[in-house]
Amino acid sequence: FELGLLSGRHVLINAGPTREAIDPVRYISNHSSGKMGFALAEAAAEAGARVTLVAGPVNLPTPPRVQRIDVTTAVEMLAACEQALPADLFIASAAVADYRPAQCAPGKLKKDTTREDGMTLHLVRNPDILATLATHARRPAYCVGFAAETDDVLGYASDKLTRKNLDLIVANDISQAGIGFNSDDNAVTLIDRSLTPQPLPQASKQKLARQIIARIAQHLNPPA
Numbered sequence: 654f655e656l657g658l659l660s661g662r663h664v665l666i667n668a669g670p671t672r673e674a675i676d677p678v679r680y681i682s683n684h685s686s687g688k689m690g691f692a693l694a695e696a697a698a699e700a701g702a703r704v705t706l707v708a709g710p711v712n713l714p715t716p717p718r719v720q721r722i723d724v725t726t727a728v729e730m731l732a733a734c735e736q737a738l739p740a741d742l743f744i745a746s747a748a749v750a751d752y753r754p755a756q757c758a759p760g761k762l763k764k765d766t767t768r769e770d771g772m773t774l775h776l777v778r779n780p781d782i783l784a785t786l787a788t789h790a791r792r793p794a795y796c797v798g799f800a801a802e803t804d805d806v807l808g809y810a811s812d813k814l815t816r817k818n819l820d821l822i823v824a825n826d827i828s829q830a831g832i833g834f835n836s837d838d839n840a841v842t843l844i845d846r847s848l849t850p851q852p853l854p855q856a857s858k859q860k861l862a863r864q865i866i867a868r869i870a871q872h873l874n875p876p877a
């Protein structure tokens with residue numbers, strides 16, 4: 654891992670979950686801890702990049718020399734990412750909620766005592782931040798996505814690479830215990846446009862982040 658690997662580059666990373674309000678006290682979210690994205694931001698800064706980290710609600714300290722922008726919703730996260738352009742590299746590690754409530758109720762929703770069976774919440778699609786930036790007029794030269802899957806991990810990941818117009822996808826199998834969501838370790842497989850999977854065995858998210866950043870830097874700085 655070389656320290657000057659990304660000097661002069663602007664690296665944009667998003668991380669953590671998004672939180673979509675149902676009413677003033679309730680929301681839809683997920684278990685993303687943001688650890689992998691924060692580790693990537695730290696590694697990119699160590700590699701000499703200027704790093705912008707757009708973070709959903711997480712409980713993590715900001716890595717040294719990283720500019721952090723805190724957001725709550727997917728719509729806010731997209732706006733903050735677009736505002737941070739231009740960037741040489743975009744890493745979409747955030748677990749963006751695919752749907753949000755069609756509206757946030759102005760007051761706390763009350764139980765409907767006239768109905769025993771349940772209630773219906775109307776959801777609408779959120780923007781796909783990664784697909785938006787990867788097809789943007791100011792597209793970062795290298796766009797990286799994450800694929801957390803429970804079955805046919807490599808199949809879905811390769812499909813996502815093509816569908817979202819990505820340069821690299823980091824696939825992790827969230828069905829394996831002890832890695833992935835919220836844990837300190839991870840094990841991933843990198844898939845680029847050659848569709849040749851490169852497995853990175855289980856390690857701390859810090860160590861994996863350095864390996865991923867080194868691998869990406871090779872593509873940004875092709876050997877002469």
Ligand code: C5P
Nearest residue numbers: 745746747749751780781782783798799
């Ligand atoms: O399609 P799927 O959600 O599995 O793709 C995961 C990748 O897409 C991740 O890199 C995630 O950050 C990104 N994504 C996004 N906006 C969404 C959904 C996913 O940027 N609304």
